[in-house]
Amino acid sequence: MYERPTLPDLVFTDADGEPIPYGSRWGVDGAPERTYSRTRHPERFAPLTQVADALVAYLEETYDVDVRRTEGMPADAPDTVRRHEHGQVAIVRTTTLLPRHDACAPLVIAETDFPGIVVAMGAAGDERVPACGCDACDESLEDSAALLEDLVLSVAQGRFQERYTWTDGIEITISGGEDGASYSREPRHAADKKRIEALKQSQRERHGERWMPWPPRRDDADGAWEREPEPMRLWTREEREAVLDAALERVKKLLRSA
Template structure:
């Protein structure tokens, strides 16, 4: 990633400072474009709903009309930023942090956002929650990215039943219905 710090460590205070959150505002426009594109290309049902009663942030759920594709929930945050939820357990935030030390670049974040959505819609996305007596593992994968989080039994229980999901591709919208 390109950024202002180069090979040097950012100063300690940069980790707790967000001097220009508005630099992330283009993520919101890119997300609007992405959702419009997904609605045009894929046969999906779209519903507006709050993510949950605690947050009350406006969200759009895109649900494949047929097949075994993963749902994609898009939340535009006040930061400004975007939060995606895919499948049963996967969350991704753009930006991930936003602090001056992380110095995330908005063009790179937009590319990551589009790639994440492309992996979900293309059926190149999976997730697994393990069961057992000790810490549980929540693993998600897509091309070039495997992430594992270790959860306490209580945290894992809040996610519901363990299982494995290798999600399928979203159904394409026919040319006649996309006009």
């Protein structure tokens, strides 16, 4: 079972020498305007790398997955990781986790020099931890660690799901977390075209099926994981038309040979 590593008890002080209570700094009036463009003490997020390392070790020990570690940005990094390297923020270390079954979502965990962590999930999902890091957002190390854990474990447990449709665009759902389900939607006209194409290709390869939970690690390295029987589903219009076309061709051939 995964256990969070012990986080250091970091204390940072303000101009008056008072400890800064990250996570509960601002009252009902909200954060001062000047704090939206300022990030003091980003080093408080440095222990997130320990959490990320513990998560990778847990996944490698628990699931049937291939793990590849790369210094910097790997050559085949998905766009969901690349788009987080901009300005003065760079990817310094990347871990790619590929479950040994195509029905399971891949996962990329990348460390930035902010410091922070980028999590790329499936074909189009990506999140940055901390989500912002500015003084106004007032994110704490503990809350950021919990977010990182939920993102990563949601992929392995099959709680992360994504889909693209012409009418709804990109929809991403993470169910069953400590804070309940989360849902996000990007309309087709606003979503990144590369993410759309990656998700459409993924859906074609999976025949529109949901991402499955990662298979557990097997003692026999050559053992094959058998997927549970898939639930019955209705055919799409394209599938029905393809079956009818094939049947008509067979009838035509029989008539020509009669």
